Amino acid sequence: MDPAQLIPSPDTIPAPWGFFELLLILTFFCHLVFMNAMLGSAIIALVREMRTPPDAPPPCLDIASKLPYTIAFAVNFGVAPLLFLQVLYGHFIYTSSILMGVYWLSIVGLLILAYYSAYLYKMAGDLPGATRRRTLTTSLVLLLTIAFFFVNNITLMQSPQIWGVYFHRPDGTFLNLADPTLLPRYLHFVVASVAVGGLFLALLAFFQQKKSVPGAPKHLSIGMKWFTYATVVEIGTGIPFLFSLPKNVHQLFIGGAILHTSLFIAALIAAFCSLYYGTKERVWPTTVAMATTILFMVLVRDLARQAYLARYFHPSDLQVVPQWSPMFLFVTILVIGVAVVIYMLRLAARVPEEVH
Amino acid sequence: MNYPVWQLDFSGGGLLIALIAVLHVYISHFAIGGGLFLVLTEMKGYREGSQPILDYTKKHTRFFLLLTLVLGAITGVGIWFTIALIAPAATSILIHNFVFAWAIEWVFFLAEIVAILIYYQTFGRMERRSHLTIGWLYFIFAWLSLFAINGIIGFMLTPGEWLRTHNFWDGFFNPTFWPALFFRTFLCLMLAGLYGFLTSTTIKEEAFRLRMVRYCATWLLAPFLLFLASAWWYVQALPAPQRAWIANFSPELAPFLTVFLWISPLLFLGGLIMVIRLPQTATRSLAVVLLLLGITYMGAFEYIREGSRRPFTLYGHIYANSILAKDLDTVQTQGILASAKWVNKEITEENRLVVGRQLFNIMCSSCHSIGGPIRDIRKLSRKYESVYVMESEISGQGKLIIGCMPPFPGTKAERNALATFLIEGLQGKKPPAPPAKLSAPPLLPLPFDPEQSGYVLLAWNNLGMHSISDADGSFSLMPPANDLFAQLIKRGPTPVVVTEGVDILFRVEPGFEKPARQVDFWKQVPALFGRILPENVGLSGQGLSGPMQLKGNGKAFVAKNVPVVPYPTRPPTPFSPLPAWWPRLQPRWAAKPAMAAPGAKGKQESQTPQRKTF
Numbered sequence: 001m002d003p004a005q006l007i008p009s010p011d012t013i014p015a016p017w018g019f020f021e022l023l024l025i026l027t028f029f030c031h032l033v034f035m036n037a038m039l040g041s042a043i044i045a046l047v048r049e050m051r052t053p054p055d056a057p058p059p060c061l062d063i064a065s066k067l068p069y070t071i072a073f074a075v076n077f078g079v080a081p082l083l084f085l086q087v088l089y090g091h092f093i094y095t096s097s098i099l100m101g102v103y104w105l106s107i108v109g110l111l112i113l114a115y116y117s118a119y120l121y122k123m124a125g126d127l128p129g130a131t132r133r134r135t136l137t138t139s140l141v142l143l144l145t146i147a148f149f150f151v152n153n154i155t156l157m158q159s160p161q162i163w164g165v166y167f168h169r170p171d172g173t174f175l176n177l178a179d180p181t182l183l184p185r186y187l188h189f190v191v192a193s194v195a196v197g198g199l200f201l202a203l204l205a206f207f208q209q210k211k212s213v214p215g216a217p218k219h220l221s222i223g224m225k226w227f228t229y230a231t232v233v234e235i236g237t238g239i240p241f242l243f244s245l246p247k248n249v250h251q252l253f254i255g256g257a258i259l260h261t262s263l264f265i266a267a268l269i270a271a272f273c274s275l276y277y278g279t280k281e282r283v284w285p286t287t288v289a290m291a292t293t294i295l296f297m298v299l300v301r302d303l304a305r306q307a308y309l310a311r312y313f314h315p316s317d318l319q320v321v322p323q324w325s326p327m328f329l330f331v332t333i334l335v336i337g338v339a340v341v342i343y344m345l346r347l348a349a350r351v352p353e354e355v356h
Numbered sequence: 357m358n359y360p361v362w363q364l365d366f367s368g369g370g371l372l373i374a375l376i377a378v379l380h381v382y383i384s385h386f387a388i389g390g391g392l393f394l395v396l397t398e399m400k401g402y403r404e405g406s407q408p409i410l411d412y413t414k415k416h417t418r419f420f421l422l423l424t425l426v427l428g429a430i431t432g433v434g435i436w437f438t439i440a441l442i443a444p445a446a447t448s449i450l451i452h453n454f455v456f457a458w459a460i461e462w463v464f465f466l467a468e469i470v471a472i473l474i475y476y477q478t479f480g481r482m483e484r485r486s487h488l489t490i491g492w493l494y495f496i497f498a499w500l501s502l503f504a505i506n507g508i509i510g511f512m513l514t515p516g517e518w519l520r521t522h523n524f525w526d527g528f529f530n531p532t533f534w535p536a537l538f539f540r541t542f543l544c545l546m547l548a549g550l551y552g553f554l555t556s557t558t559i560k561e562e563a564f565r566l567r568m569v570r571y572c573a574t575w576l577l578a579p580f581l582l583f584l585a586s587a588w589w590y591v592q593a594l595p596a597p598q599r600a601w602i603a604n605f606s607p608e609l610a611p612f613l614t615v616f617l618w619i620s621p622l623l624f625l626g627g628l629i630m631v632i633r634l635p636q637t638a639t640r641s642l643a644v645v646l647l648l649l650g651i652t653y654m655g656a657f658e659y660i661r662e663g664s665r666r667p668f669t670l671y672g673h674i675y676a677n678s679i680l681a682k683d684l685d686t687v688q689t690q691g692i693l694a695s696a697k698w699v700n701k702e703i704t705e706e707n708r709l710v711v712g713r714q715l716f717n718i719m720c721s722s723c724h725s726i727g728g729p730i731r732d733i734r735k736l737s738r739k740y741e742s743v744y745v746m747e748s749e750i751s752g753q754g755k756l757i758i759g760c761m762p763p764f765p766g767t768k769a770e771r772n773a774l775a776t777f778l779i780e781g782l783q784g785k786k787p788p789a790p791p792a793k794l795s796a797p798p799l800l801p802l803p804f805d806p807e808q809s810g811y812v813l814l815a816w817n818n819l820g821m822h823s824i825s826d827a828d829g830s831f832s833l834m835p836p837a838n839d840l841f842a843q844l845i846k847r848g849p850t851p852v853v854v855t856e857g858v859d860i861l862f863r864v865e866p867g868f869e870k871p872a873r874q875v876d877f878w879k880q881v882p883a884l885f886g887r888i889l890p891e892n893v894g895l896s897g898q899g900l901s902g903p904m905q906l907k908g909n910g911k912a913f914v915a916k917n918v919p920v921v922p923y924p925t926r927p928p929t930p931f932s933p934l935p936a937w938w939p940r941l942q943p944r945w946a947a948k949p950a951m952a953a954p955g956a957k958g959k960q961e962s963q964t965p966q967r968k969t970f
Contacts, residue, residue, distance in 0.1 A: 108434035326456035
């Protein structure tokens, strides 16, 4: 069956596609930062919990206290890109979600359990190590499972050529396991999380250091080490991921197209910069370089998706029926909302640290 | 049509969305009212200089945070996941038309999260005024989330002018926007009280517990009348078709309306009982009971609201089966398979059941489960005996069964495939044996001698057995009534029609004499015709046997309106539309009518059984 015949017809969009593309990229960038900090710090915490002797004090109170909050923001900043993705690619993502409906919907339940497990871990500071490990492992395994389902859906949405499987599996139990990019992509995201998680710890330690919290310099150093080693591994996982992409896609990034290749090179340069500053344990330059890397990688990723779907669709094909006044209202509320959030964070920052 | 359908069977028909939505709305309304509860209770604590109140507020904040931020927020995302999975076309319309409303709601959601986390994390440590500011900001953003989402939800039920203009603001500020906003706002306040019971009843110190439980009761009881008034306003603001669903207690909504009407006073009463000084175990149990009543209440309301949208997902714009109202004619012209993606394009003998299943998925599964708790199609289609009967029902949808279901827009072949899937695929009913061919029982050879007989008696019927409903209790077509004619001819070089000096009598074939035993027409005569009729006698007073009258033109005899029905009381067959008639000749000079001994006097020349025919 011709896959083009299966692709649903899209609806009109209320503003030029570039506006939603910009929002998609920005909010997805924020989502990745929080998601990576959440997943990475949970992985690091589990490793540290495993290494800690049973009678030693909890090694990760700082991570434990932040984990539920990073989940909250990872979810919130996940909602926005998913919204804008639906605006531009709804007819692809709805279809792929339905093909794997059972797993896709299970994310809701898994996330609730992961979230509550994270709160349990937060509250388990005084409990034995085994209990802490159990709650954290539960949360982490669930989060990793959710990530796996997400990777499945994102690869499936850009592969209409295999959608015909619906005619044999209409019950929503299909996973895109045969996709050669699936595992490299998954690994690439998880390892990136460890790197960002390490950097997140280093940043927390940096602020603690400013408040002269004992042990902060050591924590900073440990965080940066996690970041550096994970980034090296990350570059290692990136290479097979790149070459697992279809030839017509990956060639664009290695000389096939100027825009694609230059963005990819920029991302690599930023990654190497972050690695350089990481080895020097310079938190802020590393953070800036890492954020730049993530932003470029988000752009690269978006171009890769467009290349995947080029045969069938480009967001510029969408018909625009403008809604200017709601759009301006949104931008205004976004500005006000962000200002109020900053105001609240500033109020919170003035509050003295809680003594554990 | 446009999207594949997630084949859910047991959990189809909207079960998933019902479960997740009821849970979400119950918590999310609390997330709004509860926000105001927190900041006002904190203010009360400061005003009264009461540390216990502040401690209680902090404890309640933790409960609030764990419930609303995790279960409330994630089930909200869950609704979004679910509607995209089970109604992607309608979801796409909502997203693409209201993306800026969704995006604005996301900004509010972000500010809410930041506010409540700071509020909880800094409780007792932040300077009072700033902390209250954070609390107020939380409530304002939470309520603004309701404001944003209320526009979109209301649009689905009452799109109003949007149907004509497709203007964002027309859809957002739709006819039920304001009543729904007030209704939900009052509900939020009441839920703050209901959830407040849950934490306040756990306070150990009795006097303080009673004080706080009463405080929570005020939250439940004070907005109650305003809440009911806004509910009334909400119903009045509904356009006529949607209001009719509710006002007429349509059969499927009736139980939910009843639940809603009954729980209203129960909740109020529960709130009053909580004010009384009771043992802690009693108030704690009652708090849980009231919370459960509350979710039932909310579930009933949401079901009524959703139910009154039928047969649309977005009223007047897209049907529950994802066909746009404007496309209905096109689909009806070209058929479902030609219009839909994700289906086989042809129906063959081999794939009839498979395509029937696909048609079920597209046309029916958004509202009907297979074997599940929501509108189980297996149960609903059980009463249909055959594919033909099922097809008849399907073709009546949207016509006879107005309002409840969209019309079936498929071709005859598609209707047949769907009915075949339902009856043979789901019910496992075998195709019925081809109907037995009716044939007339053999006629007896009659004693007629063409050489010797001087007379011939001919008889006939002009109507045939038709237009009998045989279900006069339910509906009626025509009364049982057939006319029988007979003509006596004297043979000879110039045949002569004999009309004088003889009587002609008739009787129906044995087994057909008691039609009143077979059909309930005679019981229904008073209702249908306003008169009483003896059993087995027709409307003109004619029975199943007796003398025939000379017809107006004087050439034939007639028995008018003989109430014969095609159901003999004796075997071999229960249905026989071809009974035989026996007209009988009787000379005027005979002493008595001699039905039982025809020709006893030797004057009858012939006897002709006449079959009625269609």
